[in-house]
Every structure is written in structure tokens, then in C-alpha cells.
Amino acid sequence: MGIDEYGGGQSPQSAVLVVTTNDVPGYRIERVIGEVFGLTVRSRHLGSQIGAGLKSLVGGELKGLTKTLAQTRTQAIERLVEQAQSRGANAVLMMRFDVSEAADAGTEVCAYGTAAVITPRHA
Template sequence: MSELNDFGGGQDPAGGVLVVTTNDVPGHRVVRVIGEVFGLTVRSRHIGSQIGAGLKSLMGGELKGLTKTLVETRNQAMERLVEQTKARGGNAVLMMRFDVTEAADVGTEVCAYGTAAVIEPIG
């Protein structure tokens, strides 16, 4: 189970905010659109992982240290997205996306963004 959490991620079900990549949520209606929200983080590269990645790239294969770092980074960006949504009174993020870019050759910038909204079950 540990490897599942190390190399994958997603939303914490206890977070109180539903995050979806779709425009709507089946069985729910959008009561109010709050607007764009995002969670941003920039992570520098660890010198040990850079050396390990350099050696691994000579032999081929997955760079597990870098994969774990990127998963942690995406999860942190997602947590910040959820915090922003809650702070604005939302209980859902629609059309969530990630944007990943290099940040001035010193790290990786990860931004989770979407549309904050208030949704409620139909019926």
C-alpha cells in the first residue's frame, strides 16, 4: 500500500471539497460559481536525487526519486487548491487541471487550478 501512496495521488476524501476534472458532477447541480482558484508550489531539486537520476538515466528506467517528489508536489498543490476553495465558501472544484513548468532552472512549478463552486445533490 505504501508504494501506491508514494507513486500516486489524488484528493483526500476527508477534505470536504469534491475535486473533479469534468464540467459538472452527475447527480448534483451547481448552485453558485465562485470562480477560478489555484494552488501553487515550487520545489527545488535535491542534489542527491539529481545525482541518482543522472546515474539512472545512463542505464534507463524509471527515476523513482523524482517520481515521488513530483507526486508530493502535485499533492501539495492540490491541498492548496482545496484550501483556497474552502476559504471562498466552495465545496467543489470543477474542471481541475495541473500545469507543470520548469522554474528558472532551479526547480519545478506545479499549479493545480479549476473553478470553485457550490454544488448540491439533485432531489
């Protein structure tokens, strides 16, 4: 498995900039639209649970679960971007993740932040 399978984030071609900061250097916040989020819930299949259980006996990274979590976070960001864009935003500020168990059925991953309209500052 390559490094791309363990990473994530938005596509460089995205029309909505997603940052974890309060502002974007070189840009002015024109309008704050409000909170947006992208949510997904993933169940674990039996094979990965058995593999993870066996791996926990000897220690080490659970690569299958790492890959699944990276894919899940990417999907949550994609949904966050879709919601922000549908509300007229071109940026999401202060993006964060929240991860929790969902009724013992799987893992809930929520990407959330503040949708805003930003414009470049002119010198």
C-alpha cells in the same frame, strides 16, 4: 516504496470535491465562484539529480523523482482545496495541473480549476 508513495489526490474526508469534469453527476451547480489555484515550487536536491543522471545512462524509472512529483501534486491540490474552501466553495470543477520549470531553480506545479457551490439533485 508502496503504491501510495506514487499516487496522489485528495483525501476522502475532504470538504471540497475536486473533479476534472465540467459537472458532477447527481449534483446541480448552484453558484460559480471562479478560478482557484494551488501553487508550489520544489527544488531538486543534488543527490536526486546525480541519481537521475546516472539512471538516465541505463534507462528506467526515476523513482525518487516520481515520488517527489507525486508529493508536489498532492501539496498543490491541498492548497487548491484550501483556497476554494476559503472562498465558500464545496467543489472545484475542471481541475488541471500545469507543470513548468521555475527559473532553473526547480519545478513549479500549479493545480487550478473553477470553484463552485454544488448541491445534490433530488429525485
